Amino acid sequence: MDRLLLLLPTTTYRTEDFLDAARTLGVDVVCASEKPSTFEAHAPDHLLTIDFADPDAAAARVAELAARRPLSAVVGVDDLTSVAAAAIAERLGLRSNALAAVAAARDKYQMRQCLAAGGVPIPRFRRIALKDDPFLAARGVAFPCVLKPLALSASRGVIRANNVDQFIAAVRRIGALLQRSDVEVGGDAAQFLLAEEYIPGVEVALEGLLMGGTLHTLALFDKPDPLEGPFFEETLYVTPSRLPVAVQRAIEQVTASACAALGLAEGPVHAELRVNDGGPWVLEVAARSIGGLCSRTLRFGTGMTLEEIILRHALGWPIASLTRERRPAGVMMIPIPRAGRLGGVRGLEAAEAVDGIEEVTITAHVGQELVPLPEGWQYLGFIFARADTPDAVEAALRDAHARLVFSID
Amino acid sequence: MSDDLKAKVQDLIDTMINPAVAGHGGFVELIDVQDNRVYLQMGGGCQGCGAADITLKSGIERLIKEEIPEVAEVLDTTDHSSGTNPYYTAGKA
Numbered sequence: 315m316d317r318l319l320l321l322l323p324t325t326t327y328r329t330e331d332f333l334d335a336a337r338t339l340g341v342d343v344v345c346a347s348e349k350p351s352t353f354e355a356h357a358p359d360h361l362l363t364i365d366f367a368d369p370d371a372a373a374a375r376v377a378e379l380a381a382r383r384p385l386s387a388v389v390g391v392d393d394l395t396s397v398a399a400a401a402i403a404e405r406l407g408l409r410s411n412a413l414a415a416v417a418a419a420r421d422k423y424q425m426r427q428c429l430a431a432g433g434v435p436i437p438r439f440r441r442i443a444l445k446d447d448p449f450l451a452a453r454g455v456a457f458p459c460v461l462k463p464l465a466l467s468a469s470r471g472v473i474r475a476n477n478v479d480q481f482i483a484a485v486r487r488i489g490a491l492l493q494r495s496d497v498e499v500g501g502d503a504a505q506f507l508l509a510e511e512y513i514p515g516v517e518v519a520l521e522g523l524l525m526g527g528t529l530h531t532l533a534l535f536d537k538p539d540p541l542e543g544p545f546f547e548e549t550l551y552v553t554p555s556r557l558p559v560a561v562q563r564a565i566e567q568v569t570a571s572a573c574a575a576l577g578l579a580e581g582p583v584h585a586e587l588r589v590n591d592g593g594p595w596v597l598e599v600a601a602r603s604i605g606g607l608c609s610r611t612l613r614f615g616t617g618m619t620l621e622e623i624i625l626r627h628a629l630g631w632p633i634a635s636l637t638r639e640r641r642p643a644g645v646m647m648i649p650i651p652r653a654g655r656l657g658g659v660r661g662l663e664a665a666e667a668v669d670g671i672e673e674v675t676i677t678a679h680v681g682q683e684l685v686p687l688p689e690g691w692q693y694l695g696f697i698f699a700r701a702d703t704p705d706a707v708e709a710a711l712r713d714a715h716a717r718l719v720f721s722i723d
Numbered sequence: 724m725s726d727d728l729k730a731k732v733q734d735l736i737d738t739m740i741n742p743a744v745a746g747h748g749g750f751v752e753l754i755d756v757q758d759n760r761v762y763l764q765m766g767g768g769c770q771g772c773g774a775a776d777i778t779l780k781s782g783i784e785r786l787i788k789e790e791i792p793e794v795a796e797v798l799d800t801t802d803h804s805s806g807t808n809p810y811y812t813a814g815k816a
Contacts, residue, residue, distance in 0.1 A: 322774075322777060323773075324773050324774045324811035325773055325811060325812065325813055326773065326813060327773075327813045329773065329774065329776045329777060329813075330776045333776050333777070333780050337780070343780070343781065344781075345777045345781045347774060347777065349774075349811070351774065351777055351778060351781070351782060352743045352744050352746050352747055352749070352778060352782065353743055353778060353781065353782025353783070353785075353786065356739070356743065356782065356785075356786055357781060357782060357785050357786070360781050360785060361777070361781050361782065675804070676804050677804070677813060679771050679804070679805075679806050679807055679808075679809060679812070680805075680807050681807050681808070682812065692812070692813070
């Protein structure tokens with residue numbers, strides 16, 4: 315029986331879906347987290363604790379385990395685990411991207427250097443040291459610009475600045491964010507941030523799978539809510555895209571060029587791009603699949619999930635089809651409107667009664683401290699829809715969201 | 724047969740499973756055993772926990788199957804969305 319190592323942070327939304335996929339495939343699963351499981355002593359060959367932030371140590375720890383019981387594949391489920399997964403795979407000779415490529419994709423500055431060197435269209439960018447005087451650092455920056463931490467995801471800490479005053483405030487706010495106890499970044503990511511040109515236009519997300527260096531587009535999502543700042547909260551994802559086919563092809567080509575420039579060749583890719591009259595511009599390319607519970611919008615072939623495709627690819631198993639079902643689908647990541655504690659949720663039945671809505675999942679728990687962007691990184695929950703057209707999907711998601719009432723104390 | 728199986732599972736929950744999950748403020752209740760399927764409910768720190776699936780599948784189910792080989796599957800009936808004090812809370816990354 316094939317033996318699969320899943321890197322599952324205790325903070326990921328993805329555990330259930332990846333474990334379900336592994337169960338469907340019938341593989342023997344080993345789960346690694348950054349904090350110990352209560353059952354680790356009972357199942358030391360199936361549960362282990364590793365430091366995702368120390369890929370070398372993680373690889374050494376897993377190599378000990380694999381020496382006793384060999385592993386067939388390793389899969390990191392998100393940004394936090396992607397580099398450790400690549401280090402482990404490299405050490406054990408398993409299918410994966412090169413460690414250097416994944417590390418470059420994980421660091422927004424390194425990523426942009428690689429993309430620029432590869433001739434990929436990206437915003438002009440600069441790295442800013444947090445210790446520098448922000449007033450002086452703002453000199454030479456064209457406005458509007460967008461400031462970003464080097465290693466956070468889900469739009470956390472991403473702030474638009476239209477002038478020097480906003481730039482200084484944003485730098486200080488990101489600096490404070492990086493000091494929070496729930497932010498674990500080290501090295502350059504703790505000392506620098508990125509300032510890049512604001513690119514106007516519509517935003518899309520491409521979900522893909524790299525196989526032997528070839529990018530296969532699994533889904534292209536429209537993000538119909540305007541993302542113009544000052545923060546960039548992702549809400550709606552709708553697929554298939556309503557952009558003209560020629561534009562979609564251009565997005566795919568630019569994303570493939572970005573992957574090649576980074577040296578990514580195997581496994582899932584999640585790319586975010588802006589599109590305007592100048593064509594597609596790459597904002598981010600991550601060596602992982604879509605975050606949150608959003609993958610539940612996707613089904614392939616005769617019902618295969620995205621997680622099953624990722625695991626099959628890592629294991630070297632055949633994949634019958636990479637073609638997404640034809641029916642349009644979408645998800646709303648329910649944003650946190652303000653800080654406070656969640657007191658309760660009303661309107662769930664009404665939201666689920668909206669035509670086209672498949673499921674409303676509230677992931678925040680009553681009593682949970684809610685932190686909105688740019689400091690926050692969570693959602694209240696997710697709404698899923700399928701309908702005959704992308705417009706109908708979008709309308710259903712908006713209607714369902716409008717019926718939900720969150721009590722925040 | 725089912726009552727006997729239930730008693731074995733309950734004993735395992737009392738002696739091994741609950742002492743383990745208690746470390747994270749959690750507990751597990753046996754809801755039923757039908758056709759060699761064990762139905763459980765998780766509470767306390769396990770309810771809504773980001774690692775609840777790992778605990779269930781790689782910890783609890785593995786342990787139950789090792790100790791009681793006639794068990795075919797362990798299923799979670801917990802309403803995790805109602806958990807008010809999960810040990811780990813998920814976020815998008």
